[in-house]
Structures are given as C-alpha cells and as structure tokens.
Amino acid sequence: MTDLTRLTAAELAASLVSGEISSVEATRAHLDRIAAVDADIHAFLHVSDHALEVAAGIDARRAAGDDLHELAGVPLAIKDVLVTTDMPSTSGSRILEGFMSPYDATVVARSRAAGLVPLGKTNMDEFAMGSSTEHSAYGPTHNPWDLDRIPGGSGGGSAAAVAAFEAPLALGSDTGGSIRQPAHVTGTVGLKPTYGAVSRYGAIALASSLDQVGPVTRTVLDAALLHDVIGGHDPHDSTSLAEDWPSFADAAREGARGDVLKGLRVGVIRELPDSGFQSGVSESFRAALARMEAQGAEIVEISAPHFEYGVAAYYLILPAEASSNLAKFDSVRFGLRVDVPGGTVEDVMAATRDAGFGDEVKRRIILGTYALSAGYYDAYYGSAQKVRTLIQQDFDQAFAQVDVIATPTAPTTAFRLGEKIDDPLQMYLNDVATIPANLAGVPGISLPSGLSVDDGLPVGIQFLAPARQDARLYRVGAALEALLVDEWGGPLLDRAPVLGAATGGRA
Amino acid sequence: MATAKLMDFDKALEMFEPVLGFEVHVELNTETKMFSAAGNPAHAANHDAAPNTLVAPVDMGLPGALPVVNQTAVRSSISLGLALGCSIAPSSRFARKNYFYPDLGKNYQISQYDEPIAFEGAVEVELEDGTIVEVPIERAHMEEDAGKLTHMGGSTGRIQGAEYSLVDYNRAGVPLVEIVTKPIFGAEHRAPEIAKAYVRTIRDIVLSLGISEARLERGNLRCDANVSLRPRVAAGEPPAPLGTRTETKNVNSMRSVERAVRHEIQRQAAILAAGGTITQETRHWHEDTGTTSPGRPKSDADDYRYFPEPDLLPVEPSIELIEELRAALPEAPAARRRRLKTEWGFTDLEFQDVANGGILAEVEATIAAGASPAAARKWWTGEIARVANAQDREASDLVSPADVAALQGLVDAGTLTDKLARQVLEGVIAGEGTPQEVVDARGLAVVSDDGALIAAIDEALASQPDVLEKIRDGKVQAAGAIIGAVMKAMKGQADAARVRELILERANQS
Amino acid sequence: MSEITPDLVRHLGVLARIRLSDDEVERLTGQLDAIVDNIAKVSQVATPDVPATSHPIALRNVFRADVPGDMLTPEQVLQNAPDAADGRFRVTAILGEEQ
Numbered sequence A: 001m002t003d004l005t006r007l008t009a010a011e012l013a014a015s016l017v018s019g020e021i022s023s024v025e026a027t028r029a030h031l032d033r034i035a036a037v038d039a040d041i042h043a044f045l046h047v048s049d050h051a052l053e054v055a056a057g058i059d060a061r062r063a064a065g066d067d068l069h070e071l072a073g074v075p076l077a078i079k080d081v082l083v084t085t086d087m088p089s090t091s092g093s094r095i096l097e098g099f100m101s102p103y104d105a106t107v108v109a110r111s112r113a114a115g116l117v118p119l120g121k122t123n124m125d126e127f128a129m130g131s132s133t134e135h136s137a138y139g140p141t142h143n144p145w146d147l148d149r150i151p152g153g154s155g156g157g158s159a160a161a162v163a164a165f166e167a168p169l170a171l172g173s174d175t176g177g178s179i180r181q182p183a184h185v186t187g188t189v190g191l192k193p194t195y196g197a198v199s200r201y202g203a204i205a206l207a208s209s210l211d212q213v214g215p216v217t218r219t220v221l222d223a224a225l226l227h228d229v230i231g232g233h234d235p236h237d238s239t240s241l242a243e244d245w246p247s248f249a250d251a252a253r254e255g256a257r258g259d260v261l262k263g264l265r266v267g268v269i270r271e272l273p274d275s276g277f278q279s280g281v282s283e284s285f286r287a288a289l290a291r292m293e294a295q296g297a298e299i300v301e302i303s304a305p306h307f308e309y310g311v312a313a314y315y316l317i318l319p320a321e322a323s324s325n326l327a328k329f330d331s332v333r334f335g336l337r338v339d340v341p342g343g344t345v346e347d348v349m350a351a352t353r354d355a356g357f358g359d360e361v362k363r364r365i366i367l368g369t370y371a372l373s374a375g376y377y378d379a380y381y382g383s384a385q386k387v388r389t390l391i392q393q394d395f396d397q398a399f400a401q402v403d404v405i406a407t408p409t410a411p412t413t414a415f416r417l418g419e420k421i422d423d424p425l426q427m428y429l430n431d432v433a434t435i436p437a438n439l440a441g442v443p444g445i446s447l448p449s450g451l452s453v454d455d456g457l458p459v460g461i462q463f464l465a466p467a468r469q470d471a472r473l474y475r476v477g478a479a480l481e482a483l484l485v486d487e488w489g490g491p492l493l494d495r496a497p498v499l500g501a502a503t504g505g506r507a
Numbered sequence B: 001m002a003t004a005k006l007m008d009f010d011k012a013l014e015m016f017e018p019v020l021g022f023e024v025h026v027e028l029n030t031e032t033k034m035f036s037a038a039g040n041p042a043h044a045a046n047h048d049a050a051p052n053t054l055v056a057p058v059d060m061g062l063p064g065a066l067p068v069v070n071q072t073a074v075r076s077s078i079s080l081g082l083a084l085g086c087s088i089a090p091s092s093r094f095a096r097k098n099y100f101y102p103d104l105g106k107n108y109q110i111s112q113y114d115e116p117i118a119f120e121g122a123v124e125v126e127l128e129d130g131t132i133v134e135v136p137i138e139r140a141h142m143e144e145d146a147g148k149l150t151h152m153g154g155s156t157g158r159i160q161g162a163e164y165s166l167v168d169y170n171r172a173g174v175p176l177v178e179i180v181t182k183p184i185f186g187a188e189h190r191a192p193e194i195a196k197a198y199v200r201t202i203r204d205i206v207l208s209l210g211i212s213e214a215r216l217e218r219g220n221l222r223c224d225a226n227v228s229l230r231p232r233v234a235a236g237e238p239p240a241p242l243g244t245r246t247e248t249k250n251v252n253s254m255r256s257v258e259r260a261v262r263h264e265i266q267r268q269a270a271i272l273a274a275g276g277t278i279t280q281e282t283r284h285w286h287e288d289t290g291t292t293s294p295g296r297p298k299s300d301a302d303d304y305r306y307f308p309e310p311d312l313l314p315v316e317p318s319i320e321l322i323e324e325l326r327a328a329l330p331e332a333p334a335a336r337r338r339r340l341k342t343e344w345g346f347t348d349l350e351f352q353d354v355a356n357g358g359i360l361a362e363v364e365a366t367i368a369a370g371a372s373p374a375a376a377r378k379w380w381t382g383e384i385a386r387v388a389n390a391q392d393r394e395a396s397d398l399v400s401p402a403d404v405a406a407l408q409g410l411v412d413a414g415t416l417t418d419k420l421a422r423q424v425l426e427g428v429i430a431g432e433g434t435p436q437e438v439v440d441a442r443g444l445a446v447v448s449d450d451g452a453l454i455a456a457i458d459e460a461l462a463s464q465p466d467v468l469e470k471i472r473d474g475k476v477q478a479a480g481a482i483i484g485a486v487m488k489a490m491k492g493q494a495d496a497a498r499v500r501e502l503i504l505e506r507a508n509q510s
Numbered sequence C: 001m002s003e004i005t006p007d008l009v010r011h012l013g014v015l016a017r018i019r020l021s022d023d024e025v026e027r028l029t030g031q032l033d034a035i036v037d038n039i040a041k042v043s044q045v046a047t048p049d050v051p052a053t054s055h056p057i058a059l060r061n062v063f064r065a066d067v068p069g070d071m072l073t074p075e076q077v078l079q080n081a082p083d084a085a086d087g088r089f090r091v092t093a094i095l096g097e098e099q
C-alpha cells in the first residue's frame, strides 16, 4: 500500500488516470498530512475548506467520461502572493488580513481549469521581501529537515509544503530567488521562468520588472508539468510573451531518458568566489559538475564581471518598484484601517501603514522612496538600471560560449531561524547567485545536488539558460536529477527526518 | 475669505508683461478606459452610470491587477498630437507619478513623463476680430484620470469643513491627453481673450477629430491656467526674468478661463506693485465671485518620484500608422473658418459673430441639416444666444442643430411665423420635444385656413368703416390697423403677409 | 559617505505615508546608512555610455482592443471596503487638495 503523499505529481496523475485512486483520496491524504505536520512546519496560512468538494467534482467529471487534463485531480498549494476568490490572499502581511479577491490570478485560474485541486495558501515573507519566511506577519515556516532552521524565502511555505509531503505541487513567485533559494535549502525543485513566460496577473506585485511566477515541486518533471499548465500568453499582463512554448514535460522526460549531457557546455562563473560559500555547498556543487563531466559535459569557465554589482542593483530596483507597488495599501478600498480619532485621511493612511507593515517592508519602502526621490534618481535607480544592462551583456557573452551556466543556488545551507533577522545586509547576500537571472529576465532552475558534508543539510545547484530557453533547463535538470537519484538510490527527500506521526491516506 | 486687492487691468498692463501657459486635459471618448476594459464614463453610452459600476480591478488598485494600454486611446492621442502640429515620438513610454490621494486607486498615476507621445507643436488661435495668434505647444501626453470625491458633512460641499468624503472610482482610468503649452509671450492686453480662444480652439480640434465629447461642464475638457507677470524694462535692456507663476485649476467654461486670467493679472499686479511677492501655488477659481483663492502651495512634498512604468511597454508607432492618421486629419480650425466663411458668404462681422459665439460647429450642422446659412446664423446668434446668455448655459446645450433646421423648415413652409417660431424654440429648449411636436402640443401653427382669416377680416373691416374707405381710396398703409386686429383675433397665429393680401382683396371686392 | 539622516528618514516617511516613531526613525537611519553605503557602488560602473534597462525582455506596442470587459459588480468593488456608504468608499476628512 502506498502513502499517497509520497507520490510525485506525475505518479499521482497516472494513478488518477488509471482509476487506481480518486482525487478525493489523494486530496484527503494531503489534508490529513497537513493536519498531522503543519503545526510543526507552518507551511500554510490557510487550508481550503472545500478542497474535497473540488476533488469530488473532478472525480465525477472523470466518471462521466469528460476529457480531463493529465494533472486533473492532483492537489496544489498556492503561495499567498497569488490572489484567489475562494481563500484569503494576504501576501504574508497584516495589512491584507482577511482580504478576499474578487478575481483569480491567471495562474490560479489556469490551474483550476486544468483540474488541479487547491489545498490552501502557503506562508511567505511579507510581500515576498525576505529569504527566510521569518518576515511573515503570521509567524515563520520551519524547514522540514530541521525545524530550527529557515525554509528559505520568500516562498518558504511552498517549498516546505512540498518538502514535507503536504502537497505534491506548489506555486511560487521569484523576484530575486524566492523560488530557487527555498528549493535549495529544502531539497526540492523550483524554476523561475523567463520573464514574461508566466502571467503576473493576480500576483501581488513586489517588483514588477523582476517578479515571475513558477513551479515548486519535488521533481524536475513535476515542475515541467505544472509550468505547462500555468505558462503561456496572457492578454491581462502586458509583459507576457506571445510565444509558442514547447511542452516542458516532454523536455523533462527527454532529459531523464537521453544523453543530453553529452557535449553540453556548462559555464561556471569565474567571479563567483568560493570564499563566500560554505565549504559543504561548494563541495556538493563541484561533485555535481564532476558527475556531469563524467557524462560528457564540458565545463567552461566564463566571466561575468558585473554580477558582483547585481545585489546592489537589485536592492535599488526592488525597493523602488516596491515602494510604488505597495502604495495601494492605504486603508481606503481594502485591507487594514487604523482609526485615528479626529485624524484626517492622511493620518489614517500613515497610521495604517505603520501598523500594517512589518519592519522589513518599511525598511524597503523607505529605501525605495529614497532611491526614487528627486536628486537621487540618477545616482541610484538610474545607475541600477544601467547595471542591469551590463549584467544582460555578461549573460549574452557567456551564452555565446556555453549552453547553460551552473552555480550553487545560494551561499549557505539553511541557517537557523533568527540568525540573520537583525542583519539585513547579511540576509540580502543570500540572493547573490539567484539575482542576476531576475535582473536579466533569464530562466533559472534549482534542484538538489546533495547534502552538505559539513551539516547534512540539502544543497541546490542552479542552472541558468538564455531567455526563452526554459525547456533547456528542464532537459538538463532532469538529466542531472536522474543521475543523482540513481547514485543516491532514491530521492534526496527520502533522507529527511520523519515528521510527526506516520500518516497519509492509503490506497 | 478676504477679498484680494485688484489693480485696474490697463494699469496692470502698463507696469507688467503677462506670461501665460495652459495645461488642458482632454477626456477621450473611447469605449473603455486607458488601462482597463471597464466602460468609460466619458463615452456617451455611460453618462448615467451609478457610482462604482464602471470599475475593473486595476482601476481601484486591487492587489495583483495590471494595466494594459487601450489601442484606440493611443490612436486618438496620436491624431490629437498631429492636429496640434506636434512631432510624434518614435518611442514614448509611460511613467508612474507617485502621490497618495484617496481618489487614486493605486496611489500613483500612470502618465508620461520624460518621453511624451507628442511634442513641439503650435496651434493657430483666432481672436474675436479675426487676428490669428500662434500658441506654441510643448507636449501632449497620455495619462489616466483619477476617481471622484464627494465631500460630505460640511456646509459648503467643499473639502474644507467636510466631515468625510465618498469615493467613486468610475472616473479612475478614463483616458486623458494632457496638452501643455510653452510659455506664451506677447499676449499683452489680449491675454484673457487669448486664453478663451485657445480653449475654444482645442475644443474645436477634439470635436472635429471626434475623440472627445468635449463638454466643459462635464469635465471632458479641463483647463489649468498659468499666469505670471514680469516688470517692463526700458527699450534696449534685457528682459526681466520670468515672474513666479500661479496655476488656476479646473476652470470649467470658456468664459471663466477668460475671467480667471484677467483676475489673476489684476491680483498679481496689485501685490507686486505694493512690493509683495507672488507665492507659487495652485489657485481655485470661484465662478460665483469671479475670484481665485489660494490652494495647495508647491512644496517638496511634490516629489512625485517618477520612474518608468514597469508594467507597460514603450509605444512605438510606425511611420505608416502616423501617416495614416495624418491623412485622416480634419481641416485645421483656422483653415476651416476661412473655407466656411467663403462657402456661407458671410461678411466679416457676420462670420465673427458665429465664430466668437463658439457655435461654428452648430451652425455648420444646422446648414447640413437643410437650413440656409443666413437662417442658421440668425437662429444661433440671435434667439438661441439670447437664451443661453440669460440662462448662463452653453448654446450648444440648449437645442440640437437638427431641431433648429426643422424649425426653420416650418417657417419656410409657412407653418410658423418668426414670432411663432420663437415660441416653438422656447418649447424645444424646455424639453417639450421636436419643433413639430411643440407645434402640435401647443397648437401654434399659423392659421392657413383662408376662410377663418376672411371671417376675421370682414368683421374687422365692418367695425372700422373709415379704414375700409381709406383702403378703397388707395391708402394701402391703412391696412395695418386691420392686420393688427386680425392678428389679435388669431392670437398671433397668422401669417401677416397673407392677411395683408386678403385684406386688400376683401376691401376691393365688397 | 552616505547622507542618511534622521530628518531625511522622517521626510521619506511622510512621502511614503508611514508614520514612523522616533525609535523607528533612529533604527532605520542606521540600517539605511549601511545599506546605502553598500549599494551606492552601482554608480562605479554605470557610466554615461551605458543605456538603462527598465524591462528585462524588450517588447513594444502591447495594446488591448477597445472592447468592454473585466468589470466588477458594485458588490465586488466594495466587498473589502473598510467603510462604505451610498455605493462608495467612505474616508475621513481630507486635509490636502488634489494634485
């Protein structure tokens, strides 16, 4: 008998199609798992009270012979940055407590249309500002590998949910690494698509020119399957690309089967120094490269001289855009309102924003307001936009020589909760390897490369590809994943500690 | 509020040179908004929409909502730019103007900042006496309107003293084109007149393009007037630097623009002559008193933190599109006036009467509906203008050109006398229906039944035998007395010329 | 080298409509000073010959046909309103004037 929560989305989908299991069984298994472990993990801010109903609807349609999507009936966790009509959407902030959107985000609407079953909304750093999910107004999420450690951020809830087998699939958003860095510290898979490959409509904006929604899963194939559902052109998002995308699931399957590593040119960045990286992280990274090389990949040193300015540029562009995007939370139309007896609407707005925003959000709003204000624009925001050009040029030159670029996803394994909370600058350095992809708009994937020898915690490897070449990442990612899982004798997550009581639906 | 001291206008002009500038906001009449598919309240179909019924997620700044540019609004903006003689930017972009205000759903306005769609143009503005003044245009840019606030609980309905305000986001996101002039020098004593004529010209242009309803009283066209004064210098000396300007906001009729500029010149001159300084500020126009009062001072709170709108892409119209729109442009207003004057055969004075009344389009439409040029002019500059003046309304709001043409048709057919026609017009203006409907309802048609007229004539002749004698003796002018009596008996509903004919006939028969 | 002062932070709080307490102003001044020192290095490579990039993927002329849609019902518009009256959002007295 199988614990349904241990199945991948692809496996669940196959069992649903064959009729071996029902969506109600799959959904109930995950709800039971959430009930059993989420008190410890706190991956969810809200659990749907009608997921079983939705699942029953899918089962009924299947029984009636409806033509269903291949993922129909598979449960899905949704990052709370995405608005949903049937569950509150808070973006991890007190200022949006209880907010009910009158419309669904495009990715949510597409997931529903494909028959995925929303389980609930996952925890995150407030407005996606953070790398640890400690900045959630609703308390931190805990890393399933070690409950005293961070699950990464901002999408720590989605990553922890799939790592803790509370959901097979989750939606995330990535502005500077919020999908990839949590994947890295939780031993899961996450992909940030090419900017414009997935609609941002209904994703509560952090930094509009950097934000991208993407899949959070346990396997590369599952990420590809979910990406196929949510991707593609959306007329509600002007920055959405009107491309004909290939099937990413096909790309992942091809990668897992074939020998795509043979002759693959993999770039490693000369300027990304070993020194800033934990030795266990560097070791895991080099070992993975060696495995690829053994399969015929060619490791090429490339130069990206401007990546070192990436973090600085990012921490100007992001706060600037965020300061504007977050202006709408003003107590007038929705969200928190703090009454100020005898006060004007200006007083009410200012008091509401003081009470409703956490420290990190205020810090970045003030920083962004500064970077845009008269007299500073050219030196800060304007210069940061130029660094963006230089980083794009670095990528162009690199991709003239290599097919993909590989980096460790983040400098360290999961650090302890509270360890960096009072040191924003240290916190910001977590994103050093993931930020360039957001600045340049190129896609990036993180998948487990192993456990760090120094602390036994998961390490992720990141691959970057040229814009629009998301399929290449699924191919390469699936190839390396197949090699490593083979070497490990099973998925990395099999080595994670057992959580709570043994639970899970049986079939 | 203390009444500001004013200097005599002529004296003010002796001492100072006025420098003008205008920002006119034009609401486009597209079906949907600038950045959302919600219905546009500035479109005729949506005039009566209830509050918050024309709202898409992005208009009220809902989390996650995104803007998408309305293609028709872009085309209208390019057409307007071309009609203003502007160059169309090969690449223009949107920017966010950040400030907090409850009518602004996102707390930023999407506008254009450093890269407007149209720049560097000029419009010919014709003054009352036919003089043409060229007003230089700095730019025209696309942006969105804000929602509407209603201030409640105060005695005035104004912001001061209100206890609370209600917000309706129907207007939020209405497509606007903001037209900004360069400083206008050399206006001198004609400054108020130029102000009025400029706004009228912009209205003529957008109407001829068909891109806006252009009703000032509805806010489709809103003018902010900038005025500054600088002291005159002796001949040969370099000009004095520009004075501090004030911006009088949202003056909502052409006549008010004229009055507001005149008032600002007189007010500033009085302050400067007394050794005072002008505060750079916005000022509010008060229609009732014909004065302005201080509004928000410009301060460092005006740091709008503009930056390129990341949710929208550059607008890069092709040469083909620009040329297509250029080819479709209607005649420029000044050229159109020259043509119409010739076509209609009006004298200079007759034509200025029409042009200055702001009723050129109405007269043209009336002629197109079948009236003669002379008749159309007579109605619009005569009776309709008189009523408009008396009621302090725009002539174009009172009656449609089609009704005026129909009215004249009834006169031409002999159904109405001029006098009766004026009564019918009064009914039409009062909303009683078309001219024919008013005629029917009020029973105002001329009595064309000769039998009834003859009976009345015979009766009058019988009661005034002396007059009958005079007529028979060939003193035809004596018939006037009989005409008067008959018209009285007919309650005015007779054609006097026909009555006269019949009187002569009857007098010589009996 | 950075010029972050408590007065500047207070002013930024006014621009950003956040009522900052004196404690917050003090803490933010120190933190922002450190952050700004760090991120100011962008100007080292942002020379005049480098063009700015505002969008990661260059697109242009993305338009929507002028066809109505996407409208919310008045109930949906007001569904999250902290206060409403008469089909509209209600806010307390406004001090400043519109822009």
Ligand SMILES: [Mg+2]
Pocket (backbone or CB within 6 Å): B023, B224
């Ligand atoms: Mg203005």
Ligand SMILES: [Zn+2]
Pocket (backbone or CB within 6 Å): B025, B143, B178
């Ligand atoms: Zn404007």
